Amino acid sequence: MSKPLDETLVMLKDLTDAKGIPGNEREVREVVKKYISPYADEITQDNLGSLIAKKVGKADGPKIMVAGHLDEVxxxxxxxxxxxxxxxxxxxxxxxxxxxxxxxxxxxxxxxxxxxxxxxxxxxxxxxxxxxxxxxxxxxxxxxxxxxxxxxxxxxxxxxxxxxYFEFTIMNNEKMLLAKAWDNRIGCAIAIDVLKNLKGVEHPNTVFGVATVQEEVGLRGAKTATAHIQPDIGFAVDVGIAGDTPGISEKESMSKMGEGPQIVLYDASIVAHKGLRDFVVQTAEENNIPFQYESMPGGGTDAGAIHLTANGVPALSITVATRYIHSNAAMLHRDDYENAVKLIVEVIKKLDQDTVNKIIFD
Missing domain, CATH: 2.40.30.40 (Peptidase M42, domain 2)
Structure with missing residues (x-):
């Protein structure tokens, strides 16, 4: 008899079972809306279809964007x-x-x-x-x-x-989760859980949990959502390459599942903002949150669109090492997902206006 799913696993199953390719993300958007609404002060949508959940900590503080994309290949x-x-x-x-x-x-x-x-x-x-x-x-x-x-x-x-088509599956090692569309329903789950973990917590900013559309065809929803929000700091939360399977060399990826979220230094869409990257690394070390560095010569995340909006937004990709992405099924480690949430929450708690100014102008 299979073990009953806990609350988090039910959400992950609902997210990955939902169907939504670029340009037709409505079904997934409704699932995200259902789970994020209890933790948001306001839910809006841009004209392209990206969902924006706003949570006010300090109304006149900086605006922090945490974006996962709704669409799957x-x-x-x-x-x-x-x-x-x-x-x-x-x-x-x-x-x-x-x-x-x-x-x-x-x-x-x-x-x-x-x-x-x-x-x-x-x-x-x-x-x-x-x-x-x-x-x-x-x-x-x-x-x-x-x-x-x-x-x-x-x-x-x-x-x-x-x-x-693929059914959400918990492996024999129950931390290993197999499903379709981890790219990027895990980013949507992280955005949901960040707002959930900030419920009733003081934070010196306004947080926007965003589920963007059409990332897989050119980071399109991130462009419109960022233009709508005009954030001071942006995070893209997504999947990254797991380098711990046969046939992948350390040069291609050094990341291993279960060893913490990936802080992406470089990909084809962005060079990570050094000030923001250093601040996130420092926060991870202070809180004993495991992390890994990653760089990818190809591909990109919503951070690529976020950082080029208006007069520029310091941005960083924080990703979860995932095996077999862009196929019918992929695998990730629950600890990496939970540590990504923990890291972003701790970072947000510290992002007051003085800290954001220091990140941007130092």
């Missing part, structure tokens, strides 16, 4: 063949080798439909074909329809979202 229906198969466009970054034979959910106007990304049996593949990775442009999704007319009768239309 997925696909979009582009065409239905005469035989009822679905051709699709990737939405967000995919590697073809993790896609074949994976189960997906097509979100239609008449309800969800199960599909599978088709694959050829090995029995009919030539030795040359077996060595060659399948190209995304040649892939299709099978929903069991016999014709285009039948697929459309079921509600399928071009533009429909297609989401990877």
């Amino acid at each position: 997925g696909f979009m229906v582009t065409q239905i063949t005469e035989k009822g198969f679905i051709k699709f466009q990737t939405v967000g970054g995919w590697w073809s080798q993790v896609m074949l034979a994976q189960r997906v959910t097509v979100m239609t106007r008449k309800g969800d439909i199960t599909g599978i990304i088709g694959s050829k049996p090995p029995h009919i593949l030539s030795p040359e074909a077996r060595k060659k990775p399948a190209e995304i442009k040649d892939m299709f999704i099978d929903i069991g329809a016999s014709s285009k007319a039948e697929a459309m009768e079921w509600g399928v239309l071009p533009g429909d979202s297609i989401v990877p």
